[in-house]
Amino acid sequence: MAAFRSDLGIDLGTASILVYVKGKGIVLNEPSVVAIDQNTKRFLAVGEEARKMLGRTPGNIIALRPLRDGVISDYDVTEKMLKYFIQRAIGRFLFKPRVIVGVPSGVTEVEKRAVLEASNQAGAAKTYLIEEPMAAAIGAGIDITEPNGNMIVDIGGGTTDVAIISLGGIVVSKSIKVAGNECDEAISRYIRKKHNVMIGERSAEELKINIGTAYKKNKEEFMEVRGRNLVTGLPKTVNISSSEMLEALEEPVTNIVDSVHAVLERTPPELAADIANTGIVMTGGGSLLWGLDKLISEKTGIDARVADDPVSCVAIGTGKSLDWVDVLENSLMNDDKVRSK
Structure with missing residues (x-):
């Protein structure tokens, strides 16, 4: 059959x-x-x-x-x-x-x-x-059946899931409704407020993918985006920098880092020691935001790495x-x- x-x-x-x-x-x-x-x-x-x-x-x-x-x-x-x-x-x-x-x-x-x-x-x-x-842990190649602590940060489009996994089960977890889509909305709000230009959902996503960053870049990057001028009502093109993206994404990125911190605070000591050795594994399309792994490493003191194929995990x-x-x-x-x- x-x-x-x-x-x-x-x-x-x-x-x-x-x-x-x-x-x-x-x-x-x-x-x-x-x-x-x-x-x-x-x-x-x-x-x-x-x-x-x-x-x-x-x-x-x-x-x-x-x-x-x-x-x-x-x-x-x-x-x-x-x-x-x-x-x-x-x-x-x-x-x-x-x-x-x-x-x-x-x-x-x-x-x-x-x-x-x-x-x-x-x-x-x-x-x-x-x-x-x-599922993300299994997809990332982690053996979840072992009595070892593994930390997964899965950042999708609508939710960010942070979990500690051991012996085939979730020990501690937290799910927040802040992820890729919230980042797109934050970019749209920022450009509307700073440049008086309304941009679409797809344009915001393209900005995030191309020059979006969660950590200060050594070299400034720029990208042109087109939208509607809220004062004149006419089409307008503005040049956006990566440092502006850092500012625009500050709130959703901070929420994600805070949720990682909150889960670590509730983790049993033995599992916390395992995670300090094995590090944090990041999955989901949102984990591809430039510098997010660096920021989590800096804020937690634990090495964070993005899985090989985060979108498919x-x-x-x-x-x-x-x-x-x-x-x-x-x-x-x-x-x-x-x-x-």
């Missing part, structure tokens, strides 16, 4: 969705954006095609992200989007796939139920949930844990466990 079924691991992110097919690896990495015709409620585009429409649609078409802060904000759209991605990843299948979905460590029972039901309605035979820091971890369903049974959440609570 297993030969006719393709089990899946899904990183259901606020910014993007990655799908891992057992035996094949990551087969799909698309933005979690959907374009819908409001008059007919018909899906017009999903993924990268829909992302290009953000901020550029006529009145009857909306391009939206059905996931906010790592959880489902629009159930029906998420279910249809998941169905589309599952079918694209594995095509036609004889038996429904088992699916493991990564969720933030701070999700409520209601939010867990929403993800489980959306996945099952989208075509899963059985859905398991795994906390993203656990959670997806790889969800996929690998398909082989460990029996071993990780206590860490994984499924329909029966959530229903019984």
